[in-house]
Amino acid sequence: MCSTLILLFLYNNLLDPLITTRLQSDLTRILRTSRDYGELQHVWKMWRHASGRRVRDHYKLFVRLANKAAKLNGFDNMGDMWLYPYESDTFREDMEELWGQLRPLYQQLHAYVRRKLREQYGEQYVSKRGPIPAHLLGNMWSQSWNEVYSIAIPYQGKSHVDVTPQMVQQNYTPRKMFELSDEFFGSLNLTKMPPEFWTESIIEKPKERDIICHASAWDFCNGKDFRVKQCTVVTMKDLITVHHEMGHIEYYLQYKHQPEVFRTGSNPGFHEAVGDVLALSVATPKHLAKVGLLDEVHDDDEADINFLMNMALDKITFLPFGYLMDNWRWDVFSGKTPEKDWNCAWWNLRYNIQGIKPPVQRSEFDFDPGAKYHIPANVPYIRYFVSYVVQFQFHKALCMKAGQYDPQDPSKPLHKCDIYQSTEAGNALGDLLKLGSSVKWPEAMAALTGGRRMDASVIREYFKPLETWLMNDNQKHGEFVGWETDEVLCTSDGPREAATGEPSSATTLVPAGPLYLLLFLLMGLLLSHRS
Incomplete structure (x- = not known):
């Protein structure tokens, strides 16, 4: 009932961006906490009715305009223009090679989670050999599976690191969380936050007005004014986010001496990576114990597997989604995927790469890519995979x-590993950050790692204990690794919902008004934590 009211409210109030951002927490809560198959299916389906279907006709116009702009800039299409900053003629092939390195680990994790979901919901909903229904993974786009950790935890009763209760007990505030992060950077011999950061940033949700709370970092390009906007809540999850956003600020501080044209990351993925590389240290039990948020570290194999599973449900599950988003758009912009096949091409990628399926059959009357913020907002996504x-x-x-x-x-x-208090590591990181984009990214990569190529084998190295455990567990339970189905996931025929009286045509849902208005209205809709 709650989900129905929320989605009816969405239909009636789509023209208010702030209302749609407030809906984020309600829809997110349902998908995160509900274990009712029908309710999850309803929320998943109706969100796509209310958002994606409204976008399709506008997106056709947008693709034509975007490609025209790209041609004026000397590119064949907008996809090629997006690839330009990576300075590689073989970039798409390079990304395919990276995904090939990662696929075996993802498939083992997929098989394990599918079994756990089958035990939760029953084989009538989750088959032994098929793709996973997309609405059961705790996230509107199945891009991160953290919220099913309680179902997928390998060892019940073993420690699961969440220091939120300790933070509350120790009277942590958002300010204290940012100060703790600032001290982390200081311990590495990196630059601490300037006074303007503390006076001008928004680190708590204002009481007197509504704002879009998605965390973000800002460089005001004057060499001294750098800010974060985040509606911080005292939780471990937000503590990690604080360090991530402060990583962006540290990057700004390190390259502020560069000419303005070089004040950015060496390639679009570097900025996101810097914040996350610090978070990899911050999330370890070792670090949390050092800063007084954990009384003891449980150092045993079972606790290790639980920790790595929790990390994998965030990191590993995101990788195929991060890879396929722009694969779909590159082919749309180039014309390789024609307009009549847009939605089914989307589901072919999601099935073949992610091993998931829609909870109800989709059609070309739908436009499911449009239900993801980054598609109508035209935000390139391969940067997150990188x-x-x-x-x-x-x-x-x-x-x-x-x-x-x-x-x-x-x-x-x-x-x-926790690099906290290592000035040697901090100096090496600082040397990388100072470069900005003044050198090509392979040179910047080599300066820190000694290699000039992206290499996904390091992820396999990090998760090696978990991968070995997953292989053994899947073999023990006779679990099929991979997925197959004879279901028709998407069709060019009319949608099955038409007979029920639900909207069946995108044209009946598209509001009047220019494209820029639609793109503006969709800003902030159900943002993921990946920005």
């Missing part, structure tokens, strides 16, 4: 400089 790969390369290099990781020493595994 950032996930290079952050682990950065992490490994910094951990070795800090003496926290030794591939030959089992007592120093990569997933337990």
Whole structure:
């Protein structure tokens, strides 16, 4: 009932951006906490009726306009224009190679989670060999599976690190969380936050007005004014986010001396990677104990597997989604995927790469890519896939400089590394950040890691104990690794919902008004934590 009222409210109030952002918490809560198959299916389906279907006709016009703009800038299409900052003629092939390195680990994790969901919902909903229904993974786009950790936890009763209760007990405030992050950077011999950061940032939700609360970092380009906007809540999750956003600010501070044209990351993925590489240290039990948020560290194999599972449900599950988003758009912009096949091409990618399926059959009357903020807002997405790969390369290099990781020493595994208080690691990171985009990214990569290529094998190295455990567990339970189905997931025929009286045509849902208004209205809709 609650989800029905929320979605009816959405239909009636779509023209108010702030109302739609307030809906984010309600829809997110339902998908995160409900275990009612029908309710989750309803929320998933109706959100796409209310958002994606409204966008399709506008998006056709947008693609034509975007490609026209790209041609005026000397590119064949907008996809090619997006690839330009990566300075590689083989970039798409490089990304495919990286995904090929990662696929075996993802498939093992997929098989394990599918079994756990089958035990939760029953084989009538989750088959033994098929793709996973997209609405059961705790997230509107199945891009992160953290919220099913309670179902997928390998060892019940073993420690699961969440220091939120300790933070509350110790009277943490948003200000104290940012001060703790600032101290982390200071411990690395990096630049601490300037006075303007503390006076001008928004780190708590204002009481007197509504704002879009999605966390973001800002460089006001005058060399001294750098700010964060975040409606911080005293939780461990937000503590990690604080360090991520402060990573962006640190990057700004380090390259502020560069000419303005070079004040950005070496490639679009580097900025996201810097914040996340620090978070890899902050999330470790070792670090949380050092800063007084954890009384004891449970150092045993079962606790390790639980920790790595929790990390994998965030990091590993995002990778195929991060990879396929722009794969779909590159082919749309180039014309390889014609307009009549847009939605079914989307589901082909989601099935083939992610191993998921829609909870109800989709059609070309739908436009499910449009239900994801970054599509109508025209935000390139491969940067996030890139950032996930290079952050682990950065992490490994910094951990070795800090003496926290030794591939030959089992007592120093990569997933337990914490670079806190290592000036050697901090100086090496600072040298990378100072470059901005003044050198090509392979040179910047080599300066820190010694290699000039992106290499996803480091992710496999980090998760090696979990991958071994997953292989053994899947074999023990006779679980099929991979997915197959004879279902028709998407069709060019009319949608099945038409007979029920629900809206059946995109044209009946598209409001009047120019394209820029629609894009503005969709800003902020159900943002993911990945920005």
